[in-house]
Amino acid sequence: MNLLITGAGRGLGLEIAAEALERGHRVFAGMRNPEKKNAKLSELTARYSDKLICVRxxxxDEDGIADLAADMRRSGLTLGTIVNNAAVLEARNTPIEQLDMEAVARSFDINLFGPMRAAKHLLPLLTEKSASFINISSEAGSLTNAYPGDYPYGITKAALNMLTEQLRRYLKDRGVAVYSVHxxxxxxxxxxxxxxxxxxKSAIGIMDLIERKVVPDTPFHFVDYTGNAMPI
Incomplete structure (x- = not known):
């Protein structure tokens, strides 16, 4: 399977890439500056030189995503999984009276519009058998358990969960599994x-969802990394 992971240069994205490589998959590791590799990414690149491709x-950057999709299409590449992992946590614990609306706008641009741009340009490549489209969400996106604070993050993750449900219905006939994962x-x-x-540990659970070793039985596809339902 070919996986494309956004925000794969560090944190969870890098761990998902490492777990996927260990399981024998090929990974397109998306990052803003692929030439700047940390120690762990450099080690993975050396170990899996034939299976790890770092891409800008x-x-x-919608034009950049469109160019990447076009390059992959010209090369005859397909995808089995897209993981929207790139995200920011802005204005942590900031009262709404002090909220910087530019931080809110940045959060929407990355946390919500980013996955939408990825869907717009990369979904045509998602043609492998048992494909999946994974949005990395958060418990902060639960309406049921809403709390004051972390406004940009929580609101964008709630909106991301809505995008998941829309795409799940859109891609149902293609057999694509679509999840928001806390x-x-x-x-x-x-x-x-x-x-x-x-x-x-989280990456292992997410890969089990991608490989369909775990198939959640939930009315909405907002789940934790073990496949258990999250409160909407």
């Missing part, structure tokens, strides 16, 4: 060192 992919509170640059979850 800025989810805010990956847990993880030890990443975003989650911080106090987070209880190892991102590799």
């Amino acid at each position: 992919l800025d989810v805010t 990956p847990g509170w993880m030890k990443t640059d975003m989650g911080g060192e106090k987070a209880p979850t190892d991102p590799r």
